[in-house]
Amino acid sequence: MKLINGGVTAAQGFTASGIHCGIRRNTSKNDLSLIFSSVPCTAAAVYTTNLVKGAPLTVTKAHIADGKAQAVICNSGNANTCNADGIEIAEGMAALTADALGIDPADVVVASTGVIGQPLSLEPIKNGMGELVSKLSEDGGLEAALGIMTTDTIPKEVAAEFELGGKTCRIGGIAKGSGMIHPNMATMLVFITTDAAISPDMLQKALSGDIQSTFNMISIDGDTSTNDMVTVLANGTAGNAEITCEGEDFTAFMKALNTVTVGLCRMIAGDGEGATKLLECRVTGAQTPDIAKTVAKSVICSSLLKAAMFGADANWGRVLCAIGYSGAAVDVNKIDVSFKSAKGEILVCKDGAGVEFSEEKAKEILLEKEIEILVALNDGDHDSVAWGCDLTYDYVKINGDYRT
Amino acid sequence: MKLINGGVTAAQGFTASGIHCGIRRNTSKNDLSLIFSSVPCTAAAVYTTNLVKGAPLTVTKAHIADGKAQAVICNSGNANTCNADGIEIAEGMAALTADALGIDPADVVVASTGVIGQPLSLEPIKNGMGELVSKLSEDGGLEAALGIMTTDTIPKEVAAEFELGGKTCRIGGIAKGSGMIHPNMATMLVFITTDAAISPDMLQKALSGDIQSTFNMISIDGDTSTNDMVTVLANGTAGNAEITCEGEDFTAFMKALNTVTVGLCRMIAGDGEGATKLLECRVTGAQTPDIAKTVAKSVICSSLLKAAMFGADANWGRVLCAIGYSGAAVDVNKIDVSFKSAKGEILVCKDGAGVEFSEEKAKEILLEKEIEILVALNDGDHDSVAWGCDLTYDYVKINGDYRT
Numbered sequence: 001m002k003l004i005n006g007g008v009t010a011a012q013g014f015t016a017s018g019i020h021c022g023i024r025r026n027t028s029k030n031d032l033s034l035i036f037s038s039v040p041c042t043a044a045a046v047y048t049t050n051l052v053k054g055a056p057l058t059v060t061k062a063h064i065a066d067g068k069a070q071a072v073i074c075n076s077g078n079a080n081t082c083n084a085d086g087i088e089i090a091e092g093m094a095a096l097t098a099d100a101l102g103i104d105p106a107d108v109v110v111a112s113t114g115v116i117g118q119p120l121s122l123e124p125i126k127n128g129m130g131e132l133v134s135k136l137s138e139d140g141g142l143e144a145a146l147g148i149m150t151t152d153t154i155p156k157e158v159a160a161e162f163e164l165g166g167k168t169c170r171i172g173g174i175a176k177g178s179g180m181i182h183p184n185m186a187t188m189l190v191f192i193t194t195d196a197a198i199s200p201d202m203l204q205k206a207l208s209g210d211i212q213s214t215f216n217m218i219s220i221d222g223d224t225s226t227n228d229m230v231t232v233l234a235n236g237t238a239g240n241a242e243i244t245c246e247g248e249d250f251t252a253f254m255k256a257l258n259t260v261t262v263g264l265c266r267m268i269a270g271d272g273e274g275a276t277k278l279l280e281c282r283v284t285g286a287q288t289p290d291i292a293k294t295v296a297k298s299v300i301c302s303s304l305l306k307a308a309m310f311g312a313d314a315n316w317g318r319v320l321c322a323i324g325y326s327g328a329a330v331d332v333n334k335i336d337v338s339f340k341s342a343k344g345e346i347l348v349c350k351d352g353a354g355v356e357f358s359e360e361k362a363k364e365i366l367l368e369k370e371i372e373i374l375v376a377l378n379d380g381d382h383d384s385v386a387w388g389c390d391l392t393y394d395y396v397k398i399n400g401d402y403r404t
Numbered sequence: 405m406k407l408i409n410g411g412v413t414a415a416q417g418f419t420a421s422g423i424h425c426g427i428r429r430n431t432s433k434n435d436l437s438l439i440f441s442s443v444p445c446t447a448a449a450v451y452t453t454n455l456v457k458g459a460p461l462t463v464t465k466a467h468i469a470d471g472k473a474q475a476v477i478c479n480s481g482n483a484n485t486c487n488a489d490g491i492e493i494a495e496g497m498a499a500l501t502a503d504a505l506g507i508d509p510a511d512v513v514v515a516s517t518g519v520i521g522q523p524l525s526l527e528p529i530k531n532g533m534g535e536l537v538s539k540l541s542e543d544g545g546l547e548a549a550l551g552i553m554t555t556d557t558i559p560k561e562v563a564a565e566f567e568l569g570g571k572t573c574r575i576g577g578i579a580k581g582s583g584m585i586h587p588n589m590a591t592m593l594v595f596i597t598t599d600a601a602i603s604p605d606m607l608q609k610a611l612s613g614d615i616q617s618t619f620n621m622i623s624i625d626g627d628t629s630t631n632d633m634v635t636v637l638a639n640g641t642a643g644n645a646e647i648t649c650e651g652e653d654f655t656a657f658m659k660a661l662n663t664v665t666v667g668l669c670r671m672i673a674g675d676g677e678g679a680t681k682l683l684e685c686r687v688t689g690a691q692t693p694d695i696a697k698t699v700a701k702s703v704i705c706s707s708l709l710k711a712a713m714f715g716a717d718a719n720w721g722r723v724l725c726a727i728g729y730s731g732a733a734v735d736v737n738k739i740d741v742s743f744k745s746a747k748g749e750i751l752v753c754k755d756g757a758g759v760e761f762s763e764e765k766a767k768e769i770l771l772e773k774e775i776e777i778l779v780a781l782n783d784g785d786h787d788s789v790a791w792g793c794d795l796t797y798d799y800v801k802i803n804g805d806y807r808t
Contacts, residue, residue, distance in 0.1 A: 049729070050725065050728040050729045051727075051728040051729070051734065051736055052724050052725055052727065052728030052729075052736050052756075053728075079721070081721065082721060082724055082753070082756060082757050082758060083757065083758070084757050115719075115721065116719075116721025116722070116724065116725060117720060117721040117724070117753070117757070117758040118758065226721075226724075226725050226728060303707075315519075315520075316521060317483070317485065317486060317519065317520025317521040317630075318520070320456050320486055320520065320521070320630075321454065321456055321520060321630050323455075323456065324454040324455040324456030324457075324630060325453070325454045325455070325456075330455065332455055332456050349486070349521065352456075352486060353486050353487065353488050353521070354486060354487070354521040354522065354523075393797045
C-alpha cells in the first residue's frame, strides 16, 4: 500500500467538481461540491451524536438505508439546520442533483455546512447545477475539496493505492474542518471514495470500526457539530472479488481506509481554527483500550495544555492535570511524560513527578509544527492516539507564559 | 440579610494579612496569605475531584478531619503538586504558621496555587512568617485576597450580614480564579469565614450542599484544577445559639453562605483568563434538576458560544448545538432561547427554530459586560444557573465573526 496524490477522484470511475454558486457572499470561495460515480456504489456512513441534527443528515440517512448511493452534493456557507423547511430543502438539493445527473434522488448523499439557523434557498443551487455537472472531471477532486471548506485554511485530500487479490485498488477522501470538532462519533464532513468492491454491510463495518480510533479521536474545540458525517462510496470498478466477509481482503481494505482517515485526521487537527501546531497524544501501557482513549482525548482537549503548546512551554503539569480529571482509573504515580518532535524527544515527568530536564532542549522540540505528547501509563498493554491542535493568542497570552 | 464591604475579616474575631515573601520573582505581587481566628473554629471543606491532588489538600484534609481549625496559610506562585517532598513541605508550612501563632499545627489549613511540578522551598515562607503574623489585622482581608491571586486581574472579596436568633452574624470570603476552572466538585481556592456558631457536621452539610449550585456551576476553561478547595471557618463569636440541626437558623445561614458564594462565583467567572464579559446561563423548565444543570453547564462551556459572545454575535445556533451534545434528554423542538443584559432582552429562537429579530438590538444587548443566556426547555419545573465568560481574541478572530 502506498500514498498517492489526489482525493475523491483518485479511485477509478469517480469524477468531482466545485463551484461558487452564490450561497456565500464571497465570490472567490467555492460553496457547492459534487462527487459522482459512473456506476452505482455501495455506501456507508456515520453521523453526529448531537441531538440537534442538520436536515441533510436525516435525508442522507434515509437515502443510504438501502446501502446504495451514486453521488454526493454538499454546500458550504449554510448548515441547513434548525430551519423549519430543512428537510424539504435537503430533498430539493438531492432532486436537483439527481435530475441533472439522470439518477434516482434516493441515490444522492446530501450534506451542508456553515451557519446554523438561517434559511437556505435552493435558488443558487438550482442556478449553479448546470455548471457544477458540466465541470465534473477526474481532476475535479481539489475543486470539490475547496467547495466544502468553511474556516479551513487548506483543502484536505488524502489518497492511497493498495491491492486486493492481485487487483490494484484506490481509496481517497476529502474533509472539511475546522471548528465545532470534538470526538463523539463521527466528526466533521468527510467523503471517501474507492473503486474496491465491498458489500454494504462490510463497508459499514469497516467505517464504523475505523472511526473509533480516527475521527473520534480528534478535538479542535470540544464542540460536537450538528452536521457531522463521514460517508464512503465504493463503486467496485477495480474488479476485485467483492469483499463480503472478514479475512485477508477486508484487513487490507481496513488498512487502506485507515491510511486515508488518519491522514485526514492529521490534516483536520493541524488546521484547527487558529492553530499553529498539530498535537498528537500517544498513550501507551493502559489497562484497557477505553482508559487509553479517555486519557489521550482528555490531554488533547485541555485548553491549558493547548495554550502551553502554543507558547512552546514544557508545562507537563498540565498533562498530568488533564489525565487526573479525565475520569480514567490510572495510577498517577506510575505515569511518565515525554515531548517529541523532529528535533528529538525529552522526558519531563517520571513516576508522576518532575525530573530535571533541559528547558532549552524542550523549547527547541516544542517550537516545531508537529508535537507528540507521549504518555506512558506503565499499567497494561493498551495504546491509543488522539489528535488536536494548540490554542493560540490571547487566552494564550496569559497561559503560554504562565510557568515562567 | 445585606451585603457589606470586606471579605475574610468581615466576621468578628478574624484577622488576615498578605505579603510578598519571595516565592514569586515579581516583588510587587503578594505571594503569601494568612487568615487567623482569635478562637478555635468549626471547619468544613470540599476538594477537587482530580486524581492528581496537590499535597496541601492531603494535609488540609487530615487537619480538618476533627472538624476544627484556627488559621489558613496559603501561597501563590507554586502549587506544591507532583513534588516528591510535597507533603513534608505542606506540613512544614503548617508547622511554621502554628509556631508563629502559638497554636496546634493540626489546626492550620494549608493551600498552595501556581505552577505544578516545581519544588517549593520553605525558605521564603520561613523568612516571611514574622512579617506575615505581625501584619495580621482586621483590615488585612484585602492583602490576603491579593496574596492568593495567580492570573486574576482583581482581588475577589464578598461579605454579608445576617441575623440568627436576634444576634447579628457576618460571613465573608475571598477567592482565587482564574484558569483551570471547570465545574467538578469544588473548584478554585475559596476561603470563607463567619462568626456564626455552627457544628462541624452542619457546617459541612451547608458547604457541600451549597457548592452544587454555586462553585460547581462555573467554568472558565474546562480544566479541573489539582489544587481546588473551598474551606469555611466558623468561630462562633457572634454569640448565637449554635446551629446543630436543620431549621430556621440553618436556612438563614445557608442563605447568607449562598449570597457570598454566588457573589464569588460571579467574580471568578467575570475575571476568567482573558475574559471581557460575564456569561450567566439560566435554564428553566427542565424535567429534572440534573437536566437543568447539564444544559446550563454545556452552554457555558462551549468555546464557540464563548467566542460568539466576545464578538457580540447573536449566534444562537451555537446555544442549541451545545444543548444538543450535552447528553441531557431534551426535546429540541420545545426550546426557546433569549439573550438579556442591562440593555434589554431579545428572543432569538422559538420551538427550536430561528425567529426574526433585530440584529441591531441583539448587538446592543450583547455589547454589555454581563450577559444572560436564557434557555427555556418548556418541558418541566426545574431551573439552574451556570456562570462562565467569553473566549477572547484570535480563536475569536475566526469565530466571533463566523456568522457574518
